[in-house]
Amino acid sequence: MELTISIILGFMIIGAIYALHAKDLLSAVIAMGIVGYGLVICFLLLRAPDLAIVQIVVETITLVIMVAVVLDSTRKELEPAFDRKSLFNRIAAYVIFAGLFYFFLLAIETQDPLGMHSLGMADRYVTGAVEQTGSVNLVTGVLFDFRAYDTLGEAVILYTAALGATTLLRMKGKK
Amino acid sequence: MIVYILCFVLFLVGLYGVITRRNLIKIAISLSIMEFSIFLILVLIGYIDSGLAPIVDPGGPAQVYVDPLPQAMVLTAIVIGLATTAMLMAIAIRLYRKYKTFDIREINNLRG
Amino acid sequence: MKGMSIIVKKVSQLMAGLIFMYGIYIILHGHLTPGGGFAGGAIIAGAFILLILAFGSNALNLKKEIAGSSNTESLAVLMVVVLALMALLFGSKTFFFNYLPKGEPGALLSAGVIPLYNIFIGIEVAGAILTIFLALVIFKEESSK
Numbered sequence: 001m002e003l004t005i006s007i008i009l010g011f012m013i014i015g016a017i018y019a020l021h022a023k024d025l026l027s028a029v030i031a032m033g034i035v036g037y038g039l040v041i042c043f044l045l046l047r048a049p050d051l052a053i054v055q056i057v058v059e060t061i062t063l064v065i066m067v068a069v070v071l072d073s074t075r076k077e078l079e080p081a082f083d084r085k086s087l088f089n090r091i092a093a094y095v096i097f098a099g100l101f102y103f104f105l106l107a108i109e110t111q112d113p114l115g116m117h118s119l120g121m122a123d124r125y126v127t128g129a130v131e132q133t134g135s136v137n138l139v140t141g142v143l144f145d146f147r148a149y150d151t152l153g154e155a156v157i158l159y160t161a162a163l164g165a166t167t168l169l170r171m172k173g174k175k
Numbered sequence: 176m177i178v179y180i181l182c183f184v185l186f187l188v189g190l191y192g193v194i195t196r197r198n199l200i201k202i203a204i205s206l207s208i209m210e211f212s213i214f215l216i217l218v219l220i221g222y223i224d225s226g227l228a229p230i231v232d233p234g235g236p237a238q239v240y241v242d243p244l245p246q247a248m249v250l251t252a253i254v255i256g257l258a259t260t261a262m263l264m265a266i267a268i269r270l271y272r273k274y275k276t277f278d279i280r281e282i283n284n285l286r287g
Numbered sequence: 288m289k290g291m292s293i294i295v296k297k298v299s300q301l302m303a304g305l306i307f308m309y310g311i312y313i314i315l316h317g318h319l320t321p322g323g324g325f326a327g328g329a330i331i332a333g334a335f336i337l338l339i340l341a342f343g344s345n346a347l348n349l350k351k352e353i354a355g356s357s358n359t360e361s362l363a364v365l366m367v368v369v370l371a372l373m374a375l376l377f378g379s380k381t382f383f384f385n386y387l388p389k390g391e392p393g394a395l396l397s398a399g400v401i402p403l404y405n406i407f408i409g410i411e412v413a414g415a416i417l418t419i420f421l422a423l424v425i426f427k428e429e430s431s432k
Contacts, residue, residue, distance in 0.1 A: 134389030
């Protein structure tokens with residue numbers, strides 16, 4: 001299992017690096033699709049079918065919106081200028097990455113290898129969940145009965161995004 | 176262990192894009208790549224070897240299931256990522272109509 | 288924007304009905320099979336986006352469409368909050384309590400108030416995604432005139 005997911009992650013990293021350096025904006029958006037759909041295969045291998053369904057539909061809708069925005073404008077990317085400011089940005093980025101990597105290695109030193117039972121809260125949510133909530137799907141039971149506040153917050157976030165998009169894209173009163 | 180390190184490398188690729196790219200669409204793509212890497216690392220922590228998908232068979236014996244709590248968190252986070260990307264695209268197309276470019280440095284100089 | 292050729296229009300008419308019914312199935316069986324409110328709502332929004340892309344925005348009355356989807360989404364969020372507040376009257380008087388009777392696990396009418404939550408959250412997600420997409424289409428229409 002580790003080997004399969006590592007190979008898929010390798011493809012995702014190559015796709016992500018290409019998406020940053022593409023000269024054409026449409027190619028960059030399609031290369032983002034590699035990362036999104038590779039994530040769907042990883043979710044299916046990790047026994048999470050709920051997440052795979054949501055991710056594949058949401059990724060398709062995101063790609064449609066991004067292509068609608070990109071096709072309407074110029075698609076050429078300007079040449080990256082090698083002046084002093086951008087060089088300073090890159091060197092600072094590499095130094096920060098070295099520091100972050102060192103702290104990440106410190107953080108996963110005490111982590112169990114992949115597949116061992118590491119989170120302790122799982123037992124309290126799995127045993128007796130079918131009698132307490134009545135639903136056979138454990139993820140739906142956790143989302144709508146044990147943790148219903150998070151679901152309410154998420155519904156409000158989607159509503160606010162729709163409201164914000166309608167307000168931003170308004171053409172009344174111009175010209 | 177190598178899986179966690181590769182996930183973090185994907186996160187660093189996204190962070191590099193946010194810091195050094197000048198095009199607004201590429202900044203939005205890099206933000207989305209950072210979010211995907213975090214989803215994967217959350218689901219990886221909750222995986223149990225030879226565990227089943229968390230759908231219980233009501234008449235059968237008790238089995239070992241994969242942890243459902245990180246899956247519920249990532250489900251919420253995926254939809255929030257869609258909302259963020261949609262708002263960023265609305266801002267991007269609005270800026271393009273006004274300044275005729277996606278470059279953030281030129282917009283900074285032209286402002287006003 | 289203009290629509291596509293007539294083959295695309297006919298095929299998308301057939302497929303949009305099937306996709307819509309599949310989305311309703313995933314919402315209603317949310318407590319028995321993988322899926323639930325969010326996946327079903329996104330699938331229903333995908334059916335409508337397919338129709339809009341195939342027929343072009345000249346064939347629709349866009350102002351009426353966005354008013355319809357925005358009102359539907361707002362009403363669905365209101366019903367979620369009303370359902371959660373009604374739990375203050377029954378049982379152990381907490382917000383979000385599961386107060387309807389839970390039948391036997393595995394049947395369609397089981398799990399208390401969870402299927403109702405699934406339905407309203409599904410309608411809300413579909414309305415929100417459709418409103419965002421329609422706002423983008425209206426902006427592109429009006430600013431290219």
